[in-house]
Amino acid sequence: MMRARTPLILAALLAPAIAGAQSSASQDLGVNGNVPGSCAIGAPRLAAGAQVNFRGLNGTTLQIDQMVDPTTLSTNAASAEVRFEAVCGFPHRLRVETQNNGLWQVHERGNAPPEGFGYAVPYRASVRWADENLRLNADAQIRRIADSQIYIANNAIGDLLLRLEIDPGATNERANAPLLAGTYGDTLRITLEPQQ
Amino acid sequence: MNMFKLVPTALLLAASASAASAQSSDTAGPLPITGNVPALCSVGTLSGNGTFPLGVLIDTSTGLLRGDLSAPPQVLSAAFCTAQSTITVSATPLQSVNATGTPPGGFSRTVNYTATASGWTATAASFTTGAATNPAATQSRTTAFQGDISVAVGAFSTGGGNALRLVADPAYAGNVTVTLAATN
Helix, strand or coil, rough: CCCCCCCCCCECCCCCCCCCCCCCEEEEEEEEEEECCEEEEEEEECCCCCCCCCCHHHHEEEECCCCCCCCCCCCCCCEEEEEEEEEEEECCEEEEECCCCEEECCCCCCCCCCCCCEEEEEEEEEEEEEEEEHHHHCCCCCCCEEEEEEEEEEEEEEEEEEEEEEECCCCCCCCCCCCCCEEECCCEECCCCCCC | CCCCCCCCCHHHHHHHHHHCCCCCCCCCCCCCEEEEEEEEECCCEECCCCCEEEECCCCCCCCCCCCCCCCCEEEEEEEEEEEEEEEEEEEEEEEEECCCCCCCCCCCCEEEEEEEECCCCCCCCCEEEECCCCCCCEECEEEEEEEEEEEEEEEEEEEECCEEECCCEEEEEEEEEEEECCCC
């Protein structure tokens, strides 16, 4: 009887010890952040060579040099341009607000002003920003807060230009009326803010 | 008188069986036994939540990219490869998710950064978004290994230049991918 010999081959693959192990494995990681909407306006700077009858900037105060013509005692012409570096990172609104709607006496007397005298001075404020123009007429007819605004559809960065103009002889009474003595003033506020 | 000899068959068979087993020793075989371990990799277990939260990206007083952006590293614990391997890191820049239009002049919607994966190779794998080339993005290891991989992000910069301001968007997002690949 022949003796039979049969090779017995055992072959096995070791199964992966950890589920998911493969010849190549990856892990994704997210990186997240946010940028809030913000606007910023820098300090005012007088535009060189563009001021008439203004002494200049004292801090943030624009001072008129000669308020009245010594001959007529009426308003002298005056103009100035002021630049502000500004940026707004989202569509926004430009708003210019006048506190008094004209140059009014800082310290008003209780009595009615004498007839024929002016006691407030109108002026025009023009703002150029992001290729848009805004105009505010402070007509000095009623002492009140007044504003003007425009919407800017894009982000913007650059110089915001403010131009102030006072016409010669401009008063809240008739043109070329003499002005009552006193200190005259107004406050302008320029705002860049989210559209609402 | 004829006689028939009857020899019991069973007895004959039993005699035959006994004859077959009557040897001093025998061996079965050789019996080859083989096994195979495939080259496998696993990135292990992520220790954090899988994100690098940077928060507000800008200095709100200037609108420019903050210079102190940072986030804790993410760790891949107990990663392993059963053979020599390569580690590769790739990343996409942070970009505004909602404001997808071309930014106007002076603005950017992109933040670049460098992602690094260390702990696997002597030289960390690193990838800088926005770079023309990333020669260090893939590093090699010549032995099987198991260990932790630390993934970090840093060196942030505004796409187009740090003088540009970032457009407002509540969501800026990017992604880092770490890959282990076994090589035989």
